[in-house]
Amino acid sequence: MQFGLKKSEFANVWLLLLGFAGVTVLVLTLCWTASERLPDYIGRELAGEELAAVVGRNSSLAEYAWLSPCADFPRAAQIDSITIHHMGADLQLAEVGERFANQDRRTSANYAIDSQGRIGIFVEEANQAWTSSNATNDARAVTVEVANDQIGGDWHVSEAAFAALVELCADVCRRNGIAELTYTGDERGNLTCHRMFANTLCPGPYLEGRLGELAVAVNERLRE
Numbered sequence: 001m002q003f004g005l006k007k008s009e010f011a012n013v014w015l016l017l018l019g020f021a022g023v024t025v026l027v028l029t030l031c032w033t034a035s036e037r038l039p040d041y042i043g044r045e046l047a048g049e050e051l052a053a054v055v056g057r058n059s060s061l062a063e064y065a066w067l068s069p070c071a072d073f074p075r076a077a078q079i080d081s082i083t084i085h086h087m088g089a090d091l092q093l094a095e096v097g098e099r100f101a102n103q104d105r106r107t108s109a110n111y112a113i114d115s116q117g118r119i120g121i122f123v124e125e126a127n128q129a130w131t132s133s134n135a136t137n138d139a140r141a142v143t144v145e146v147a148n149d150q151i152g153g154d155w156h157v158s159e160a161a162f163a164a165l166v167e168l169c170a171d172v173c174r175r176n177g178i179a180e181l182t183y184t185g186d187e188r189g190n191l192t193c194h195r196m197f198a199n200t201l202c203p204g205p206y207l208e209g210r211l212g213e214l215a216v217a218v219n220e221r222l223r224e
């Protein structure tokens with residue numbers, strides 16, 4: 001009678017266990033690198049060919065890019081809407097890039113528009129920005145931050161910024177197959193704003209008051 005395993009069988013069991021451990025380590029390492037390692041063009045201001053490549057994959061109306069690491073790569077749903085935000089500040093695009101590069105803030109947007117009407121890309125459309133305090137919305141929406149040229153009050157935005165917002169939204173719709181923007185004043189429409197998803201004033205009374213007009217202007221361009 002024999003109780004237990006022979007010496008050679010022990011060796012086999014150990015080899016098997018070692019094999020399992022090895023495979024586990026390998027799988028965990030692969031998962032870790034896949035989730036942690038971002039392309040090296042993320043997290044800094046882009047210029048030249050790198051800027052051109054990012055603009056080429058997103059809105060050609062953008063003239064600036066500083067891609068934020070604060071995002072999900074790629075986004076979890078197909079783009080079918082646009083969500084409007086205001087900065088609550090009058091930042092230049094480089095200042096927006098710096099702010100979104102700070103991983104402690106855990107905030108970003110696909111695009112931002114400064115008070116001169118310049119458009120910057122901060123999270124590529126293929127990826128999911130952290131903008132609306134609502135991951136379900138951020139997965140489906142292209143999010144846009146607009147600078148305020150007056151701080152406080154009704155949080156005014158410049159005409160140049162609003163005009164750029166109209167063109168950017170029309171371009172996003174065209175490239176993503178959104179036939180029409182619908183503003184219903186709540187989250188049932190596909191033109192939404194931050195306030196519909198969180199307890200915030202964003203995008204401020206002034207810009208929120210012009211969202212219906214924004215939808216009309218964008219739809220005119222989509223019919224052209």
Ligand SMILES: [Zn+2]
Nearest residue numbers: 085086194202
């Ligand atoms: Zn917001």
